Amino acid sequence: MAAPSSDAVANSGRIRDADRTRAEILDTAAREFAEKGFDGARVDEIAAKTRTTKRMIYYYFTNKDQLFVEVLERAYTVIRSLEQDLDVDHLDPAEAIRQLAGLTFDHHESHPDFVRLVSIENIHRAEHIARSTALSNLANPALDVLTRILARGREAGQFRDDVDALDVHMAISAFCVFRTANRYTFNAIFDRDMLDPAFRDHHRRMVADLLVSYLTTR
Amino acid sequence: MAAPSSDAVANSGRIRDADRTRAEILDTAAREFAEKGFDGARVDEIAAKTRTTKRMIYYYFTNKDQLFVEVLERAYTVIRSLEQDLDVDHLDPAEAIRQLAGLTFDHHESHPDFVRLVSIENIHRAEHIARSTALSNLANPALDVLTRILARGREAGQFRDDVDALDVHMAISAFCVFRTANRYTFNAIFDRDMLDPAFRDHHRRMVADLLVSYLTTR
């Protein structure tokens, strides 16, 4: 009965705010894409889970593909900024590798949606990344860090010299990504949930050990 | 004008053969699912690429989900039989690990569609595998082999004793799967095609070295 005034409140409470609407759409879309995949996700469903309408999605993002592009851009930006904060130049090279592996491990462990989005983008052969100048030019701070660590390790005679930073990055990513990305088939077939906390610390140490033992073996 | 007889020939040339039709559908479906993902693949398109019709797909496989289940069953069966042929009990444990890693590496390298199908199934949270008794019960011969190798390595005092066969299998799979599954985003962002032959041998040795150095470090 007091509806009219409460409607008015709801309306004015919902002040027009482009940034806010855009951000809310992106958040919801990220969850929905990660949950269902690109082709499985529904624009109508994303809109329904937002406090705005489908029209707004097309107003801000033109189409479903472009929406996915911006979802990806956002997801990558998060991990890149994390990596940038990594300061390991003062550490022993082996310990620096352990820190880097640990950081990657933790990020993937706590951002399964990011891992899923990347998997989905790979199924689509990275066509969205290719269309994104932001992502094509986004260098990886972790690589610079890694390059310096490897150089120091080699100079100290601790590390082998037949691997480059990208190889090491790949090996670390592979391990961390697999635990999250392939968790379901792995669990279904081997009956072991890789994300079970019981394995967490063990696996976290395992990536680090794998890389350090590899690098220090000649 | 000579159509009737040539039609008849075309018709009788296409002898009814359930097994053959089924197999052709499965092959085509596997390619199509691997190419476009489960939701991206079209039943009409699969049918069009077959010498039969959509009706036959539903005749043999009931629905799209069941078709995917059987595609997966087939794909897994191939690698399982490969692993079964692996005989490394006569080898030095470290060398046996290298052989196993090499076999896994080669299979993933030469069967990108298999890797993609697994990725797709993970996006769908292994719901199809769960529905397949064949897959749920399909043990992994590689695990038995691996268990024996690890036991021998430990007895010989060569291997560490804080890892089990499944951990090692995971590490190997992670590396091999990543190269194929994440090749596109990796290439887009780092401008390195992991499947470039130039890296093939290097990476093949790298997985083996990673595992052996890890296992032999205490």
Place this chain on the structure above:
DNA sequence: CTCCTAATGTACGAACCAGTACGTTATTTG
């Protein structure tokens, strides 16, 4: 206060797509 534009909402359409009703032909069995 008025005008202009950015922001938002409603309703709809055209294409698409999984699945099916119905009919036909080959092959096997008795």
Place this chain on the structure above:
DNA sequence: CAAATAACGTACTGGTTCGTACATTAGGAG
């Protein structure tokens, strides 16, 4: 060889889904 059944084909439908035409309102500029 007849009857039964397995294998196959055509044409269609009902529901879905991306995208848009059109209408409206809020808020800032002057």
